[in-house]
Amino acid sequence: MTTYTGHRVEDHEDFILEQLLPLIVDYAGASDTPTEVVTFAVFLTLATILQAKGLSRDVLVRAIDAARLQTHEALESVQ
Template sequence: MIAITYQGSEDHQQFVVDKLIPLIVGHACTTNTPSRIVAMKAFLALATILQCDGLERNALVDAIDTVRLPEHFMPKILH
């Protein structure tokens, strides 16, 4: 199982909450697309980039299984 413990991993949590999620939700609203669809497309694009950069599929699946953003950090629009 992969452990996401590299230096600075917590530094990016605010970016995800403050910028990335609102960008995804905003695009979903603008295009009248469910946010889960836009989030999945973004995820698949990022997963593809990571795999092309050498991340193995099993490591990606392990990361999905082990990393969960606490609900209290999620914007109200996603609740």
């Protein structure tokens, strides 16, 4: 897998919070689908793309585990 040194998740926070999440929420509302279902579909699609690019399942699972937030720390829109 290609490594992406010099790039950080935090560098994309504005895009994620101001563009991506609102798109997911708006689509879920327009399609009368629970937000978590749409979010999970997006997650699975992105995970599939990352695996096709060479990201191993183990790395993906470790990243998920590392990203866990306590409910009181999560954004209100995610709770």
